[in-house]
Amino acid sequence: MMSFDYDLFVIGGGSGGVRAARVAAGEANAKVALAEEDRYGGTCVIRGCVPKKLMVYASSYADMPETAAHYGWEINKGAFNWESFRGHLNTELDRLEGVYRKLLKNSGVDSFDQRARIKDAHTVELDNGDTYTAKHILVATGGRPVRPELKNAELGIVSDDIFHLETLPKSMLIVGGGYIACEFACILHGLGVEVTQYYRGEQILRGFDDEARELIANSMKERGIDLQVETDISALALAGDDSNGPVRVTRKDGEEVEFDMVFFATGRRPNTDSMGLEEVGVKLGRSSEIEVDEYSQTAVPSIYAIGDVTDRVNLTPVAIREGMAFVETVFKGNPTPVDHALIPSAVFTQPELGTVGLTESEAAKLGAIDVYATSFRPMQTAFADKPEKVLMKLIVSQESRKILGCHIVAPDAGELIQMAGIAIKMGATKEDFDRTVAVHPTMSEEIVTMRSPTRSG
Structure with a gap:
């Protein structure tokens, strides 16, 4: 041996x-x-x-x-x-x-x-x-993280670099529409940076529930982030002689725009x-x-x-x-396959997205479903006369009544989805949620008080 x-x-x-x-x-x-x-x-x-x-x-x-x-x-x-x-x-x-x-x-x-x-x-x-x-x-x-293959891509930073900046720029272009791009767009805007975000697709956060994606995109725009979809770039160049100076961005439509910094969040x-x-x-x-x-x-x-x-x-x-x-x-002599089913996750935009299970479009491909959804202004922000809305959404199998997906857009949605994830992993049905008494007054009570489907498919 x-x-x-x-x-x-x-x-x-x-x-x-x-x-x-x-x-x-x-x-x-x-x-x-x-x-x-x-x-x-x-x-x-x-x-x-x-x-x-x-x-x-x-x-x-x-x-x-x-x-x-x-x-x-x-x-x-x-x-x-x-x-x-x-x-x-x-x-x-x-x-x-x-x-x-x-x-x-x-x-x-x-x-x-x-x-x-x-x-x-x-x-x-x-x-x-x-x-x-x-x-x-x-x-x-x-x-x-990787930079896209385009001219002078090295003039842009990636997510590893953001924590080492000596100073924050006045303006920044974020290229990408995934969760990293959207999270940092919200973060940097909150820290005082003028943020523009370009994404080449039709809507940010591809792969997440469409209704949640739309609400987050609208919330980002309402906060002052210049979010532009179906927009991409073809080249970067220094706008002046200073290697640390502004960057001139050439868009694929030919327009040129200058930013103090460009941040690529285009994949890993x-x-x-x-x-x-x-x-x-x-x-x-x-x-x-x-x-x-x-x-x-x-x-x-x-x-x-x-x-x-x-x-x-x-x-x-x-x-x-x-x-x-x-x-x-x-x-330990205990063959254990890895279980990748029904993994809860969160996107830390503002507001956050918490999600577990199938999106509405994914579930609809597998069989008949009922969708229970509500969007509203929560008490705290409504009292402060703010426009931000939250979303509570359940996707339910018509046949088994099991909850196939849960999607929450709200402050601290990451905290909420962890608890929902336990129930859904255990195979909870819509009726199990219905039997649960609401905690009032909270945003989360809406998860157990939606009695009639918003739509079926």
């Missing part, structure tokens, strides 16, 4: 990789190593979910003095201090990275602060030339380049994602992959679940 340096070698120190490494070491008593070329915590903790959500919080205070005035408070509106916020943000990210490092150390995982590549089915090579053998290798290297790509994967027999898909089976195993039996590098469901909690399922399968 071949002797290995480690039972498991993990490549990637993000949420999924760290969870798999420390659980394998701490609960399965495996000998584990992990290599990370950048900061521990990965995209989510260092340049994604966590700093983005803190920026969402920061941007949400912009309207507070105006709203408070309707409730009798006299609060003078001040200016946002990016430098101060960024200092607090970096301190928090440093703290969280320290937590990740400590979790690995306390679990007995050997950590290497280097890039790693796969040399063969059981061997990992670090940048310094050192090699280590392992019975199992787990690739959890995540993904990265799995981090599989120059890792030796295909050389050892690991298969990659069309977008360079690692192809795996339901147990996260690649075409090479000793090599597994989890998280965004597999491009299945690119969410941090999913990567963590995949890591846990991997440990159950490989180290």
Whole structure:
């Protein structure tokens, strides 16, 4: 029997990789190593979910003095201090990275602060030339934002760059219509930036429920974001001699517009380049994602992959679940396929979108449905004479009466959808929701008080 340096070698120190490494070491008593070329915590903790959500919080205070005035408070509106916020943000990210490092150390995982590549089915090579053998290798290297292929695209920033800006620009063009583009459009507008957003499609947030997409788009426009759909660009150029100066954008219709900064939110790509994967027999898909089976195993039996590098469901909690399922399968003798059904998620626009299950159009393709939906001004904003509306929507199978999808557009919709997600994952029917007594007065009570379908299909 071949002797290995480690039972498991993990490549990637993000949420999924760290969870798999420390659980394998701490609960399965495996000998584990992990290599990370950048900061521990990965995209989510260092340049994604966590700093983005803190920026969402920061941007949400912009309207507070105006709203408070309707409730009798006299609060003078001040200016946002990016430098101060960024200092607090970096301190928090440093703290969280320290937590990740400590979790690995306390679990007995050997950590290497280097890039790693796969040399063969059981061997990992670090940048310094050192090699280590392992019975199992787990690739959890995540993904990265990419710029579009157009002239002078390097003049635009991507989401990784936003947290390192020395100052905020006065004006910014955001190119893209996905959740990252829309979230940062709302964030930066709230922080005082004049935001224009171009999206080449007919409506932002493709893949989400159409009714929710429309409400969010309208809300963004009402807030003052210059959202332009069916609009794309063909080239960038410096507007002057200063390399840090304004950028001239040429649109595909020929019009030229200047912005202080351009932000590309036009897609992400799995981090599989120059890792030796295909050389050892690991298969990659069309977008360079690692192809795996339901147990996260690649075409090479000793090599597994989890998280965004597999491009299945690119969410941090999913990567963590995949890591846990991997440990159950490989180290605990309990084959556990990854369950990607009915995953709740949130888009942190203003207002937020919380969603779980099928959209109305998806559900209608599978059979007869009833749609229960209501849109209204909630008590807090109506009292402050603000136009913002919320949406509560349930999609129900006519045959089984099970709730196939739930979509909420509202402040803190991410908090609400977590609770709805539990019920829907358990197979709740519309009648189960109807039997639940409402919590009054709340926005969420509308989820259990909609008695008649808005429409059927």
